[in-house]
Amino acid sequence: MGKGQAAIEYLIILAVVVIIALIVIGVIGGFPGMTRGVSERDSAAYWASADVGITRYYMSATLNKTQLVVRNNRLFQINLTNITLDGGGSLNYTTGVGISPGSAIVVNFTNVAGCATAGQVDSNIIVITYKDATYGTAYTFTGEKPLVGTCQT
DSSP states (O other): OOHHHHHHHHHHHHHHHHHHHHHHHHHTTOOGGGSOOOOHHHHHHHHHTSSEEEEEEEEETTTTEEEEEEEEOSSSOEEEEEEEETTSOEEEEEEEEEEOTTOEEEEEEESOOOOOSTTOEEEEOEEEEEEETTTOOEEEEEOSSOEEEEOBO
């Protein structure tokens, strides 16, 4: 076996290993920049388990209305002070709305320009500000994943 043949065999084996590695990376989720984004299912799972979770999400194209069901997943009572949607909506509660651990409230945003047509997939970055009801410590929770939902009529 000559030196040239050994080098070619080495290059072929290396190419096969690289191709197999790329196939494995593609199967387990690909490169971060190559994904389409966050699906509704991924978004729902993330937000349901967040510190201040969002368990339901409704956005209307005809009513210019967004409705969130916000649940306290912390082990202490909180006072919800602000929720901001990157689509332009913001609710500010001056005194705060108390939410007991495990409890939920409905939050309505009106006149929010968001989705234009029914069936359109909409994505919002959510920022939630709240305080510990006992100690008054303020927290700001910015979701690592956007809240993704389908626009309703």
